[in-house]
Amino acid sequence: MSAGMTTRYSLMDLPPSTIPRLREEDSGVMKITVTIYDEASYREAVISGVKGCFILQRGPSITWIDVQCLHRAETLDALGECYGIHQLVLEDILTDQRPKAEDYDKYLFVVLKALYLSAKTRKMTIDQVSIILGNNYVLSFREKDEDVFRLVRERLKTAKGRIRKMGADFLAYALIDSIVDRYFIVLESIGERFEDVEDEVVTVPDRSTLLDIYTLKREMLFLRQSVWPMREAVSVLERMDSPLIADNTKIYLRDVYDHTIQVIDNIETYRDMSASLLDTYLSSLSNKLNEIIKVLTVMSTVFIPMTFLTGLFGMNVAYMVKALEYNWAFPMILIMMLAIALTMLTYFKKRGWF
Amino acid sequence: MSAGMTTRYSLMDLPPSTIPRLREEDSGVMKITVTIYDEASYREAVISGVKGCFILQRGPSITWIDVQCLHRAETLDALGECYGIHQLVLEDILTDQRPKAEDYDKYLFVVLKALYLSAKTRKMTIDQVSIILGNNYVLSFREKDEDVFRLVRERLKTAKGRIRKMGADFLAYALIDSIVDRYFIVLESIGERFEDVEDEVVTVPDRSTLLDIYTLKREMLFLRQSVWPMREAVSVLERMDSPLIADNTKIYLRDVYDHTIQVIDNIETYRDMSASLLDTYLSSLSNKLNEIIKVLTVMSTVFIPMTFLTGLFGMNVAYMVKALEYNWAFPMILIMMLAIALTMLTYFKKRGWF
């Protein structure tokens, strides 16, 4: 459960401004993709570690360094020194952060949460993505062994759309947009799960339905926790007065902002629905209990007086035993019992029990 | 359930700035109505596609191009090129959007959700309506095969009211007003359904009542999701500092704004009521359970001691069998049983069970 919540505690015994390391368990093999492109050319190289400092590109060509499965601190230290990144930023990249956008004058720092959805188990994984946008370069850091940026890279390679003609800010926008778009896929999947649970709740509510509802509720809470600050972060970026973001890119950022709002709207609606679902589930259970109890009550109250009569006429009372020796005694008793049963059933019918 | 929520996922694998296509299933036959009018004249033409560019009207006459069952992208591309519409706007028209109003200097872009209510099934359909207001022209795009603008068109034709004397901004206002007015019809219908459910909850709460309440709750949530941003959109329009909207039109927009607030008030009230209904339903069920259990308890506790007595006197115990041979034994036993039954019933009466 605590996944995605408080991994910061590993940092407790360190001075506040040094760089704590991520736990090794989280990581696959680190993979660094360096992409250098301008409108005419495109070069890409995959390396496994950074020790010295890259030579900074001049002129219009843009450098994008994307680190997947980040866990070796030397790489981060090297990149940090090379691009002049503040120590607090490096620390933030390695520890669990709320989504946010910050202006450090020479570069902008954005933290977002990317979602991956396992196709089989329908389980969500959360990945923290840090993006640094500088003059003509973009650095991106990811923790998990999945590639949220695959499509952006393909578009860059094939020069599809305007992405190769625009600056580093448009690349950063494209990265953020691809993260936000992921949320719609997750929401789509959650929508389907809601439909499944809704059907169950009304027809056959059982223990597993309860677990499903509770799980949905909890996932909504955790999604919420990463989406609300994401909205704030995109909004801060859009309104930021930085020369690093061109005005015509801001229209695109507003579009991303609209998408985050749409995501929030849906999550809030689902959250409200999950609350209703739980209430409906309880009511549905009560309904079922009433039906069961009705069966018990009808059966009991119909047979209890009849059984009493059989007891009565089964007593070893001499006086009565004689009376029962008449031939008409048995049919009389049966008619009596039938009358009782019918009276009871009519009574229940009238009260609308069945 | 996911209708009206996240159809954006079809856009996932496309570059963020190209135009994705709507799914064909949503569409009937596309129908484009071109209306050109001024105070004196009125012309209307229905066409099925747009390839070249219309000749823009000059002087006071106003062009209104209304596209119903939008699904052929070439039409949109052609109109977009002709009127100089930004690619992001064209993308927004084709994908699911929150209601919003945006100022693109040369034109204003408004997205709203129109509601249709099926007369038979009382089911709601949501239609996304995009309106572009430019200098002397209005473009409107709708997805569903229903005509929310029928009355506006009639008034234009018959020159009823001041609509022919006013500019394109007043036409846009009339279109928005006709969309907002639809909500009152839907609310009226929901009000009736609430009354039905309220009666059921208190008198005969059953499984179908529960389903009705849950459905009402869910519909309220979805209505809310399209109304709150609609209020925001109208408010943005009203306060917008654009030469495209004349000051005397703003008074009318304020009126529309008041109507959206009224819609929101009603929806919020209904939402609160649906929550109360579910709680009341559960209480009503509990009430019913108590009554059923009371019947069971009264019957059981009255007969259980009496049946025990019949068992007691039915035992093959020689000593007792002799005692029961006296003639007064049977009446004595009956009196004993009657006394027990009366004691029990008096006890229940005192506790107010019936």
Place this chain on the structure above:
Amino acid sequence: MSAGMTTRYSLMDLPPSTIPRLREEDSGVMKITVTIYDEASYREAVISGVKGCFILQRGPSITWIDVQCLHRAETLDALGECYGIHQLVLEDILTDQRPKAEDYDKYLFVVLKALYLSAKTRKMTIDQVSIILGNNYVLSFREKDEDVFRLVRERLKTAKGRIRKMGADFLAYALIDSIVDRYFIVLESIGERFEDVEDEVVTVPDRSTLLDIYTLKREMLFLRQSVWPMREAVSVLERMDSPLIADNTKIYLRDVYDHTIQVIDNIETYRDMSASLLDTYLSSLSNKLNEIIKVLTVMSTVFIPMTFLTGLFGMNVAYMVKALEYNWAFPMILIMMLAIALTMLTYFKKRGWF
């Protein structure tokens, strides 16, 4: 239920700027009271319709035209033309509106909801009151056949207090104040009903209690819907920068504003209480169920083993029948049964069941 909610739908098929008519059913006989007064003189006339235009008073004397049971549109049209009222205002007067205050430069337009409480049935009626405050005149329109302004009129007639010495703005204030004061009477009555229901919930919760709670909850929701915007309307008036409201009148408006806040405080408190009441009701029912089930369980578990024993000794098993022929058999059996019953009862006593 829909009373006071969405009567606007009758307006659906009309152009947005014409004046729709109120449904006749709502109306009694229209009654127009024209009052002209200044510090020294007072004239009052009751008429039944307006066709031409009144001669406007000059100098210090103030005209107040109060229309009760408004339903003839010609009257409104005539007054509208005579005083130069905007068509949207006339439309608002005739249709269901949220309380609001608007500045139309030459006059101010205020819509409020007045409450009447039927002395017998304790039922609320909501009346829409529209007030137009111009230079030296006040127009007021009401729909129901009740007179919320009776006391104001009496004070005017008897020149009690300062009302005759002040301007038209003070008259408008007095009218608004008399509407707000009505809410306290209604709250008083609701307070009494709450006390009644509270007693029932804890002592004898039954189906009618549930209905009472639900009704209180719903009334709170509807009251809320007219009080919150009323607060806003009064606040707008108080802060309005209009020459029509003198500064020394604003202190009185602030006083009215304080009263609306007090009303809201009480309504919100009652709303929270009604939610608690429903929860408490459910708990009280559960309590009762537990008690009933306890009776059933104690009776059943005490007698079930004893009845089993009677069955056992009632079997036609030859071996046992012989044993039971001894004289001590019967007392032995009785002692056994007594022991079982006492054990059971002791067990329940220990668990605190009675």
Place this chain on the structure above:
Amino acid sequence: MSAGMTTRYSLMDLPPSTIPRLREEDSGVMKITVTIYDEASYREAVISGVKGCFILQRGPSITWIDVQCLHRAETLDALGECYGIHQLVLEDILTDQRPKAEDYDKYLFVVLKALYLSAKTRKMTIDQVSIILGNNYVLSFREKDEDVFRLVRERLKTAKGRIRKMGADFLAYALIDSIVDRYFIVLESIGERFEDVEDEVVTVPDRSTLLDIYTLKREMLFLRQSVWPMREAVSVLERMDSPLIADNTKIYLRDVYDHTIQVIDNIETYRDMSASLLDTYLSSLSNKLNEIIKVLTVMSTVFIPMTFLTGLFGMNVAYMVKALEYNWAFPMILIMMLAIALTMLTYFKKRGWF
């Protein structure tokens, strides 16, 4: 219940600007304490009514007139005339008001609610305290026969602390502070009651526990209603730009403001806790019900098949009667029954029922 809510209705039939009288029942014997002091001297006089006008003090000495059990209107009228108090203020003093602070240029007007806690019954009483702070004088009006200002008066008399060296604004601060401090005593008592109820809920939830929870919830709602506006009132005072409050007194007002926030925090926490308590109570009841039903079910299902067997072997079927004449029949039957009972008990054990 309506105590502290809507006593304003007695004002209904009066013109809005006259002074309504408090109901006599609320009042003990009115007691007016006049205190005149400066750094060097201190005089105190208790009188029972005011008719003429006091001679206003000159120079540095400060006059404090404190009215307890206010109910004679002449006194208020006399004081009002003497100090030039606005009629609306006099009306507010005599009617139920929300806590507030208002600036009337020549004096400040503050309304607060003081709480008294009955030592025996733990019941709260609410007292409305109105304070008027003018140049060199403070007027205070209270309705109940309790003295919230006792300690302030003692400090004045004994010249303890700096109170005699400071101005009238510091006296007003001391009065407000003594009112706010009362809330902590009440909160302390409520905290103890919560602890009591919490214990009951988990161990022996019964009807009286329910009543206690409901009462706590209601008291929280009413406390809230007087504390939130109190915070606002103190905040207004602190930020007020009036020459009547010296800058060094403002630090003390900020301290009082911090205390009101602390009170609000605690009340909100208690309010949330009371909601949890009710939910926990319901769950605790359900738990108990489950246990009772388990006992019933175990007993019934163990004995029902066994009793059936006794019935079976008690039938007068000739064929069977013969079979039962063998000596081993009885032990066989007993073994059969024992087997059934053990099977049942094992089954329930496995399901974890006991």
Place this chain on the structure above:
Amino acid sequence: MSAGMTTRYSLMDLPPSTIPRLREEDSGVMKITVTIYDEASYREAVISGVKGCFILQRGPSITWIDVQCLHRAETLDALGECYGIHQLVLEDILTDQRPKAEDYDKYLFVVLKALYLSAKTRKMTIDQVSIILGNNYVLSFREKDEDVFRLVRERLKTAKGRIRKMGADFLAYALIDSIVDRYFIVLESIGERFEDVEDEVVTVPDRSTLLDIYTLKREMLFLRQSVWPMREAVSVLERMDSPLIADNTKIYLRDVYDHTIQVIDNIETYRDMSASLLDTYLSSLSNKLNEIIKVLTVMSTVFIPMTFLTGLFGMNVAYMVKALEYNWAFPMILIMMLAIALTMLTYFKKRGWF
């Protein structure tokens, strides 16, 4: 329960501006640690009381006086006089306060709540920490016998990181940071407890689970009460326009602020989850009840008609007794009973009861 809530009541009978004493019971042995350091040197001394005034350090060296288990007022008075601290501040240090940050020109005053977690019992303790940041000095006061500042002191001693090179503001930041970091440890522990309870709720909900949920809920409420104002306090510090805080320290304060937001996010999520847990618990109980009742009903309704038959054939009715003398009577009866039992079981199977 009242721990950490309202200890202020001990102050009730004191004038508002004198210094009340902490209750002795809270305190261990007071321990004052005086640390004087600059980039090159470090001196530390532990003393047990302060009477005179320390000689203030000149130049770049920084004095940090840390008081643990504060309870002797003379010490505080002495320090207060020596550093010119306002009496209200001294009072605040000794009484229970909400977290806050205040600017007194010559020094800043910060109050925070530190959390300690008992390793064994998982119980939280709350400690009030007051920090005064002046020019070149920091005073810190703590009530409990735990050392939240241990790591800061070590880093100072070993000159690790930049702490010795920076000013007193950075020391204050380090102290605040170490307090905030504590919250993550507590959250981690709470996360684990949530996981435990979640498992129980779904599998074996019992009375102790209910107690756990309630306790978690209550702890969340109290944590919330100290975290929200802590966020505010840090935010005030960050935005404060005081020469005592250098600009490059503010980046670090923004980092602390981000951490407080993260803490709040987690607490709010846990709070929502605890509410869901209680609802889920109730549903889980209802589920279990349904299962128990099903067993009872199936057993009862299967055996009740069969037992009735045994009664019927056990009656002493002469006519019937003869009929039962035939050899086929017994098998016939058994077949009849089997048929009834099978019918019942089939019925329950169909309704999905097992």
